[in-house]
Amino acid sequence: MDVSSGDVNGPHSMGTTIIGVTYDGGVVLGADSRTSTGMYVANRASDKITQLTDNVYVCRSGSAADSQIVSDYVRYFLHQHTIQLGQPSTVKVAANLVRLLSYSNKNMLQTGLIVGGWDKYEGGKIYGIPLGGTVLELPFTIGGSGSSYLYGFFDQAWKEGMTREEAEQLVVKAVSLAIARDGASGGVVRTVTINKDGVTRKFYAGDTLPLWHEELEPQNSLLDTLSAASPEPMIS
Amino acid sequence: MNVADSSPAPAMNNLLASNADSQRTLYPYVTGTSVVGIKYKDGILLAADMGGSYGSTLRYKTVERLKSVGKHSIIGASGEISDFQEIMRYLDELILYDNMWDDGNSLGPKEVHNYLTRVMYNRRNKFNPLWNSLVLGGVKNGQKYLGTVNMIGVHYEDDHVATGFGNHLARPILRDEWHENLTFEEGVKLLEKCMRVLLYRDRSAVNKLQIARITQDGVKVFPPYSLKTFWNFNAFQNPTVGAEGSW
Numbered sequence: 001m002d003v004s005s006g007d008v009n010g011p012h013s014m015g016t017t018i019i020g021v022t023y024d025g026g027v028v029l030g031a032d033s034r035t036s037t038g039m040y041v042a043n044r045a046s047d048k049i050t051q052l053t054d055n056v057y058v059c060r061s062g063s064a065a066d067s068q069i070v071s072d073y074v075r076y077f078l079h080q081h082t083i084q085l086g087q088p089s090t091v092k093v094a095a096n097l098v099r100l101l102s103y104s105n106k107n108m109l110q111t112g113l114i115v116g117g118w119d120k121y122e123g124g125k126i127y128g129i130p131l132g133g134t135v136l137e138l139p140f141t142i143g144g145s146g147s148s149y150l151y152g153f154f155d156q157a158w159k160e161g162m163t164r165e166e167a168e169q170l171v172v173k174a175v176s177l178a179i180a181r182d183g184a185s186g187g188v189v190r191t192v193t194i195n196k197d198g199v200t201r202k203f204y205a206g207d208t209l210p211l212w213h214e215e216l217e218p219q220n221s222l223l224d225t226l227s228a229a230s231p232e233p234m235i236s
Numbered sequence: 237m238n239v240a241d242s243s244p245a246p247a248m249n250n251l252l253a254s255n256a257d258s259q260r261t262l263y264p265y266v267t268g269t270s271v272v273g274i275k276y277k278d279g280i281l282l283a284a285d286m287g288g289s290y291g292s293t294l295r296y297k298t299v300e301r302l303k304s305v306g307k308h309s310i311i312g313a314s315g316e317i318s319d320f321q322e323i324m325r326y327l328d329e330l331i332l333y334d335n336m337w338d339d340g341n342s343l344g345p346k347e348v349h350n351y352l353t354r355v356m357y358n359r360r361n362k363f364n365p366l367w368n369s370l371v372l373g374g375v376k377n378g379q380k381y382l383g384t385v386n387m388i389g390v391h392y393e394d395d396h397v398a399t400g401f402g403n404h405l406a407r408p409i410l411r412d413e414w415h416e417n418l419t420f421e422e423g424v425k426l427l428e429k430c431m432r433v434l435l436y437r438d439r440s441a442v443n444k445l446q447i448a449r450i451t452q453d454g455v456k457v458f459p460p461y462s463l464k465t466f467w468n469f470n471a472f473q474n475p476t477v478g479a480e481g482s483w
Contacts, residue, residue: 036439039439047476051481068481068482068483145292149293180294182292183292188472203473205468207465216460221425222424222447223421
C-alpha cells in the first residue's frame with residue numbers, strides 16, 4: 001500500500017504543450033499527445049489539434065472537457081456561418097467565436113486555445129486565446145503547462161519569414177524540448193500545417209525525435225549491452 | 237453541546253502549534269518515482285528510473301535511487317530525495333558500527349529492513365516523516381530477502397514488491413509472470429517490461445533507468461540506459477478521424 005499513488009478519478013486535464021506558428025504562406029500547429037488524470041497518463045496518444053472547418057484548426061489545452069465542448073460549439077456555429085456565407089469562413093471569425101464562449105464563461109471554463117488556419121483574405125493567421133478570453137493575433141504563440149519551458153527557446157529561435165520546413169522543424173523541436181522537461185506533456189508530437197493547398201497532418205514518434213541533455217539512445221534491453229561488452233560496475 | 241468546548245485549552249494549543257512545526261516535513265520537493273523489485277534464481281533484482289522531479293518539472297535526470305547497503309543488501313528509494321540521502325547516512329553509520337564490532341557477523345537484509353521500519357515508524361509518530369517508500373533486498377547465507385517500508389511505517393516482504401505507481405502498474409504484471417527460479421535474463425526482461433509500462437503511464441517517469449542485482453557473491457549496479465518505446469500503432473496515427481473533437 002502506498003500513500004501517494006495517484007488520483008485516477010481526478011478531472012481529465014491536458015497538461016500540455018501547444019504551439020502555433022505562422023510562416024510564409026500558412027501556419028503550423030503543433031502539440032504533444034499526453035492526457036493525464038492526476039499523475040496517471042490516461043491517453044498517451046491523444047489528438048489535441050482539432051478541426052473546426054476545412055481551413056481552421058484549434059490546439060486545445062487545460063481541461064479536456066472544457067476545451068472539447070468549446071470546440072464542439074464553435075464547429076457547430078462555424079458550420080452554420082459557412083452555409084449562410086456561401087464560402088469558407090475566415091480564421092478571424094473562428095477566433096472570435098471562441099472568444100465569445102471563453103470570455104462570457106470565464107468563471108467556469110479552464111481552457112487555453114490556439115486557433116490557426118488559412119483564408120484567402122488574410123492568408124495564414126494564428127490567434128492565441130488564453131484563460132479569460134483575451135484574443136491576440138500573433139506571428140506565433142505557445143500554450144499549456146509545457147510552454148513555460150519554451151519562452152527562452154522561442155525568444156532565441158523564432159524569426160520572421162521562415163519557410164514551411166523551417167517552421168515545422170521549429171515546432172517539432174520545441175514540443176520535443178517541452179516534453180523532455182514537463183511531466184504533464186509527453187508521447188508523440190503531432191503537427192498540422194495549413195496553407196492555400198490544404199491541410200497536412202504529421203506524426204513524430206519517440207525515436208524520430210532528437211535526444212536532449214541527459215537523455216540516452218534507447219535500446220531494447222540491458223542484456224544487449226551486456227552481451228556486447230562487459231560494462232564497468234558502478235559501486236557507491 | 238457546550239460552545240466553550242469547541243476551542244482547545246491554551247495548554248493543548250502549544251502541542252498543536254509549537255516551534256517544532258518549522259521542523260516538520262509537510263510536503264516533498266524533489267521526488268523519485270516507482271521502484272520495482274523481484275526475487276530471482278540467484279538473488280534479488282531492483283529497478284528504478286533516474287528521475288528527480290520538482291513538482292511537475294522533470295528537473296534532474298541522473299539521480300541514483302538504487303544503492304548498496306553493506307555487503308548483503310541493496311536499497312531503492314522513491315519519494316523525497318533529500319530524505320533518502322539522510323537515510324543513507326543513517327544506514328552507512330549503522331553498517332560502520334556493525335563493522336566496528338569486528339566479530340565476524342554482519343547485518344543481513346532482514347535486519348536492515350527492520351531497522352528502517354523502526355526509523356520510519358518512529359518518525360511518523362512524531363509527525364515528521366521521512367517522505368519515502370523504500371525497497372530493501374538482499375541475500376545472506378543463500379537466503380533471499382525482499383521487503384518494503386514506507387513513510388507511515390507500513391512494511392512487508394514478498395517475492396515481488398514495488399513503490400508508488402509500480403504497485404498499480406507493475407505488480408499485476410508480476411503477479412502474472414513472476415515465478416520461482418527466474419534466470420537473470422528473464423528477470424531483467426520482466427523488470428524492463430514493468431519499467432516500460434511505467435514510462436508510458438506515469439507522468440513523473442523518465443526514460444533513463446538503472447538495474448541493481450545482489451547475489452550471494454555481491455552487489456552490482458548496472459550503468460544507466462534508456463528503453464525503446466512503441467508509438468507506431470495504426471490507432472495512434474489518426475485517432476480522431478470520424479470523431480472530430482474527441483481525443
